[in-house]
């Protein structure tokens with residue numbers, strides 16, 4: 148992989164991290180008044196998968212969607228404005244953090260009812276298959292979502308019709324505070340997808356190049372008409388399930404475990420790798436950081452100076 | 468009896484605890500039941516006390532797990548299931564409506580489903596279109612299911628106990644903004660019958676029949692109307708959606724001749740509409756003016772706090788409708804006093820200044 152592609156992956160992860168941190172820092176001001184599920188620690192999955200897609204491909208997502216939206220090229224201004232409930236937000240303020248959309252970027256929608264968008268992605272793939280278009284559809288969801296019946300119904304239909312859809316399961320071992328082993332028997336998730344007849348892969352969700360390599364293969368096969376693909380990626384959610392803070396004090400995970408999770412930081416480890424391969428990239432990172440900070444500052448300014456919607460704005464568009 | 472104020476959430480916890488203690492068939496299950504937040508603390512300590520064979524977390528499989536609980540209920544257990552948002556129970560609609568609601572009827576009464584499903588209605592702080600719906604009417608449309616909405620902590624405990632003892636599927640709907648409200652709750656095990664409205668305030672001018680959190684809002688309006696304008700209204704806390712206590716509303720309407728129904732749901736197809744139609748059918752002659760529904764508008768709840776400001780009806784809207792019915796003067800200083808008495812303390816999307824979540 149070229150140095151500039153590698154740097155682009157690093158930059159993309161860093162950008163998501165800094166945006167999430169900026170949101171967390173300002174959340175306490177109580178101006179972003181909506182539930183928020185940050186993806187800090189899981190950036191490599193969003194970035195690696197979306198780097199394997201083209202602009203015309205479609206992505207659906209869940210409650211923890213900021214990274215997916217940004218990696219697919221969703222507008223930062225429209226996202227931050229949405230968090231602030233402003234008219235310029237991607238849903239005009241109707242959605243907030245848990246409902247993002249940017250159709251120009253191929254981000255088809257994210258919603259917080261667990262499992263809700265999984266069949267929609269299969270439907271999108273079905274449509275592109277019937278229209279004989281090149282489009283591949285990706286849906287991001289968590290290990291908890293894997294327990295919803297609709298996910299398995301979706302895989303079945305996707306396989307039956309050999310649809311160009313890639314299921315991406317982010318396994319962070321938790322559904323809110325509940326561990327996987329309190330919710331599922333011990334067997335790898337991807338093997339269940341395999342049993343549905345899908346081509347299934349698993350990998351380290353903290354290694355962006357590994358995520359990209361698996362995704363390229365899966366997306367390529369899906370595009371060639373080889374049918375649905377399933378990728379299980381392991382990662383760690385650093386902060387609380389919902390909200391801006393760390394929640395170590397709740398003791399549902401040990402200090403050791405949290406430390407290990409943070410130690411596997413996808414950004415720090417990739418930075419180390421690039422330095423090993425390319426020598427000092429300190430200056431390049433500094434430049435990225437500066438650009439990102441400027442972009443973030445501008446996005447918050449855009450949001451905060453945007454029009455506040457009124458009651459009238461909440462009324463229309465119930466029907467098309 | 469000793470006076471003891473505890474919150475609605477604590478009352479639920481105590482009701483669960485005492486039901487489990489009394490009846491070994493009672494089990495509790497739901498996403499997050501034994502976790503550190505314990506469903507807004509309503510299940511705190513139950514795992515420690517009753518162990519992991521009676522208190523369960525569960526996979527994110529609402530429909531399947533509801534069916535599994537129905538099967539367990541048919542087989543001698545008394546499961547209490549809980550959903551942190553009523554919106555998640557929509558995934559279980561098939562099991563609730565096709566199986567739970569009909570099992571007893573369609574098999575000629577040979578078996579029954581003693582199941583309680585707690586469902587929490589979210590509101591405030593950007594809960595938005597998929598986390599704040601008030602779906603009681605949708606569930607109550609199915610004969611065979613009971614749907615209850617206690618408002619006070621006293622009723623929360625007593626009605627939960629009655630629901631657990633009931634041999635039918637009972638949906639126990641909790642409004643999130645009620646969880647922190649305190650009331651005098653006896654320490655002992657007691658029942659409050661299902662399907663009976665309760666009079667919270669008395670007056671002759673208008674009847675206000677209110678559901679769940681709207682009963683709290685109606686009581687604020689009633690007190691303010693009395694003290695600022697000298698207008699007395701009946702406030703009925705309906706407490707139950709199905710069975711619906713139409714008789715109590717008729718009693719009051721025969722006295723006042725005027726009816727307002729305040730609902731937490733959106734207007735069209737609401738239980739408010741059902742109540743008004745039943746009152747109209749049975750006591751049209753007693754009504755001096757047309758009845759009025761106070762409900763949320765017919766569009767989904769937006770997330771932005773700029774847009775929710777006027778989405779939820781409150782005491783002001785109730786009081787204004789009362790004044791319209793009685794033909795009172797809205798230009799007087801008394802009216803300004805009335806408005807001041809009903810002013811919401813704190814941000815409009817939180818129940819009061821002190822409340823910072825979790826939402």
Ligand SMILES: Cc1ncc(C[n+]2csc(CCOP(=O)(O)OP(=O)(O)O)c2C)c(N)n1
Nearest residue numbers: 211259260261289290291292321322323555
């Ligand atoms: C149908 C449904 N059930 C429950 C919830 C509450 N809920 C929101 S996110 C979540 C955890 C989901 O876990 P997972 O899919 O692994 O994603 P993660 O949060 O770990 O990213 C739960 C239980 C919901 N939103 N929808």
